[in-house]
Each structure stands twice: as structure tokens, then as C-alpha cells.
Amino acid sequence: MRSLERHRDVGAYALGVLGEAEAFRFEDHLVECAQCTAFVSEYRPATRQLMLYRQSTPRSVHPFAAPGPRLLDRLLGEVATRNRARRRRLLFALAASVVLATGGPALALVVGHDSPSGTAVVADPPSSQMARTDAETGVWAQVTTRERLWGSDIEVEVKDAKGPRSCELVAIGKDGSEQSVTSWMEPADNEAPLTMQGGSSMRSDEIRRFEVRTADGEHLVTLNSP
Template sequence: MRSQERHRDVAAYALGVLDEAESFRFEDHLMECPRCSAHVTEFGPVTRQLMLYRTATPRAVHPMAAPGPRLLDRLLGEVAARTRARRRRSLYAVAAAVVLAVAGPAIALTAERGSDPLRVEATDERSGVWAQVTAVAEPWGSEVSLEVKDAAGPRVCRLVAVGHDGSEETITTWTASSRDARPTSTEGGAALHPDEIARYEVRTTTGERLVTIPVQ
């Protein structure tokens, strides 16, 4: 496969439509191509939305079914409702900040314990990899941010959410640079809600587990 063709396979890899052999070759390419690695991360939101569509759509519905005439109105109404909800949350946050400033440290401590987002971290003594996961509950699942330090690259890695029921979802994929101890940041999402996730795992694409981050 020529280099230019590998670049064109970014979307197919991110959407999971390459076969096993093609995925293996593309992952070798990712280790040497920061541009493609960045593009794979950028496809995360698209992949997440397609996954949610697949989960929410009954099998009896044909994938190429045409939308009904009122679908656009419903979608616009939902976007407007979410916008109003975000504004209300912002107002509540401002009000809470005022209360905390007046009430003092005791109330501040209580609010911190019960607030979102959920943040967990861990370091693996064997691999030396440190990772911190921040998860925010959303109506569709979890919005997840990751910071990871891995100085043993180059290698392609992924963050996996493991549910209490044993189910797994790949949240995001990135390339760890060679001998670079600076933290790498990336974002993704899962259909699982934060309280449905038992732990997060950073793995290589070959299946090696680099660090496990349990959810308390």
C-alpha cells in the first residue's frame, strides 16, 4: 500500500470498516505518522455518534431509511432544549458559587464530593504509564477526557471503558511518542454512563494492558 493510500484510510480505520489485515498495516503507519494519528482522534465524535445511532436504532429499521417530514423540526427542538438546559446549568453554577462563597469551607467540601465530573487516575508500576480519566455524564452516555504519560513509545494505544456487566467500549485512540514523558491529552465518549463503568484500561492495539484505572 502506498503512503498516500494509507493517509486516505484514516476514516475507514476510525469507523472500524477495515479488515484485520488492513487495520494491522494501518496501525504500523500510525506509529510513524502524527498527522494520521491526529485525524483518527478527530474522527472520535463522528464514530461516537454512529455508534449511538446503531445502538438506538431497532434492527427492523433499514439503515438507508428516509427521515420523516417532521424529523428536522424534532431535531431543532431537541437542540434548542439542550441549549436552554446548558444555560440553566450555568445559572445554577453561578448561584452555587455565590452560596459557597458566603457559606464557607464546610459547604465547599460537601459540594466538591458530590459534584461532576468524575476524575480518577492510576500508575502502573510495571509499565510506568500514568493516566487520568475525567468523565462527565451526558444524556447519551459519558464524555471522557484523558491525560496519559507514556515514555515507552512509539506505539498506538487506546482507552477502553469496561462496564460492570463486562461490556467494553473503545473511547479514543492515539499514538504515544518515543521517549516523551510529557502528558498527552485526548477526548472521546462512551455509550456507557459513568455509574455503569467499573474501570478504564489503557491498552496497546496489540492487546497489552498498560494501566488500569478503577472507578471508586
């Protein structure tokens, strides 16, 4: 495969539609191409949404079915909640700077602040965090989950000095089902941790544990849910 053709395969690789042999060759290309590695990272949010849509949509639903008004209302409601959460974090940051200057009394004013419409600012969605280093592989990982209407928003931070290799984070439910949360290419001789975003249609109380594995299925580290 010529170099230009390899660049053109970045979208197909990110969406997981390349054949096994082509994907293997493209991963060799990723080790040497910083541009394609960046493009794969940019495709991850779209890949995650398509994965969640596939997992939550019954097979009987036509792939081009239009969303109903209730779904649109839920999506708009979640966007509004995220915007309120951002404003709340900004207010806390402002409060912290005031506390350093005045000794703390102004903090209560910000915590009790209401939105312009008169309703209280909505708190951030519930979250949990777990971290572990595997004694055999030496791989360290930290997973943070946040509850969403559609399941869980998941952030994973991994430190693995034995690259290059293709890895993935897998969520394992209490019913034994597995869902791939996100995947990435671990660069060679990398001492710094990598941070990736992903998601699962399972809520955090439905997840028994997370596992970091290589693309070949080799186990790297397990994180049990609290």
C-alpha cells in the same frame, strides 16, 4: 501501498473499517506522518458519534431512519445547556478577576446571576475524576467523566513513554459489558501526556472501571470508578 494511497486511508482507519492487515500497515505510516495523525484526531468526534449511534440503536431500526421530534428536542436542549454552562464559566472567570481586585464581595453577585429569560443558570453536568499509575508498566492515566443525556462524555489523559504503539480506553460496566471509549497512536519517545476525548452510552454509575490497553490487548493501567 503507495504513499498517496496511505493518506487516502486515513478516514477508513479512523472509522475502523480497514482490514486488520491494512490497519497494521497504516499504523506504521502514522508513526512517520504528522499530517495523517492530525487527520485521525479530527475524525474522532465523528467516529464517537457513530459509535454511540450504533450502540444505542436497535438492530431493527433502519440505518437511515429519520430522528423523531422528541430526539431533536433532547439534542437542542443539550446544546442549550452547554451554551449556558459556557456562559457560567465565563462569569466565574470574571468573578475571580474581580475577587483579586476587591477582596471577594462581588463573587456572590455572579453566583446568583440569572439568565435574561429570568431562569437560573444551569450548573455543569455532574462529573467525576480518577487517576492512577500502574507499578508494572509505568503508564499514568487520568479519566474524567461527565453525565450526558445519552450516557457519559469521557476525557482521558495518558502519559506513556514506551511508544510507538496503538492504544485504547475501554469502559467496563458493572454487568461485565465492555465499550471502547476512544483510541490513539502513542508516538515514540514521548514524555508529554496526551489528551483524548471519547464517550460511552453507559452512565458513570453503570461503569465499574476503565482500562487502558494496547491494540493487541496488553493491559497498561486500570482505573476503578469511585
